Amino acid sequence: MLVVDGLVRQFGTAVVLAGVGFSLGPGRAAAVVGPNGAGKTTLLRCVVGADRPDHGEVLLDGNELREDDPRSRAAVASVLDDVGFFPDLSVGEHLDLLARAHGVEPDTAPVLAELGLEALADRTPVGLSSGERRRLALASCFVRPRRLLVLDEPEQRLDAAGRRWLVERLEREKAAGCAVLFASHDAAVVEAVADQTVELGA
Numbered sequence: 001m002l003v004v005d006g007l008v009r010q011f012g013t014a015v016v017l018a019g020v021g022f023s024l025g026p027g028r029a030a031a032v033v034g035p036n037g038a039g040k041t042t043l044l045r046c047v048v049g050a051d052r053p054d055h056g057e058v059l060l061d062g063n064e065l066r067e068d069d070p071r072s073r074a075a076v077a078s079v080l081d082d083v084g085f086f087p088d089l090s091v092g093e094h095l096d097l098l099a100r101a102h103g104v105e106p107d108t109a110p111v112l113a114e115l116g117l118e119a120l121a122d123r124t125p126v127g128l129s130s131g132e133r134r135r136l137a138l139a140s141c142f143v144r145p146r147r148l149l150v151l152d153e154p155e156q157r158l159d160a161a162g163r164r165w166l167v168e169r170l171e172r173e174k175a176a177g178c179a180v181l182f183a184s185h186d187a188a189v190v191e192a193v194a195d196q197t198v199e200l201g202a
């Protein structure tokens with residue numbers, strides 16, 4: 001379903017991705033691993049179309065995956081860099097908006113509950129802790145249709161219970177047929193979730 005072939009990305013003379021390739025099928029998870037600065041975020045940004053590689057291609061079901069292609073945006077749910085929120089929309093309203101924008105009737109209560117955001121549903125982002133904002137960003141992925149989930153260090157800022165939830169949730173995503181591509185520094189999460197690894201900077 002997802003095919004990444006020969007991705008090259010360089011900044012000036014620094015070659016960050018030197019011909020990265022892999023494929024990922026539905027219901028499978030790939031972990032992108034490697035030390036700080038190895039190119040994990042760069043790879044994920046190229047995969048979702050937020051950055052353009054200098055060479056190589058990213059195909060989703062045989063079509064180029066592009067951020068400006070509605071088919072790509074309908075299929076790919078991602079949390080990469082710090083997510084921007086609307087300052088005057090509550091947590092619940094953010095999730096409602098996301099669902100509606102992707103053409104589904106909002107059913108946000110279960111997602112709010114599983115992320116421990118129920119009591120915060122009426123709060124605006126400025127009143128959230130960094131971990132709560134992270135939970136809201138992740139929740140945004142689970143109220144909309146998706147076939148490919150792309151997450152950059154999803155365990156970041158989650159507490160121990162949050163990390164256990166993350167593993168269980170990603171397992172459920174796989175069981176539902178969603179492909180999961182994630183970068184992580186957490187060996188336990190990688191071990192529990194990933195069927196394959198993409199090693200960078202080795």
Ligand SMILES: Nc1ncnc2c1ncn2[C@@H]1O[C@H](COP(=O)(O)OP(=O)(O)OP(=O)(O)O)[C@@H](O)[C@H]1O
Binds near residue numbers: 016035039041
């Ligand atoms: N827009 C840019 N301009 C110049 N250099 C960049 C740019 N984006 C990333 N880099 C460089 O590319 C390299 C890879 O960065 P990237 O963020 O992909 O690493 P990473 O593996 O995600 O690191 P970390 O584990 O610290 O999150 C780094 O040396 C970074 O400084």
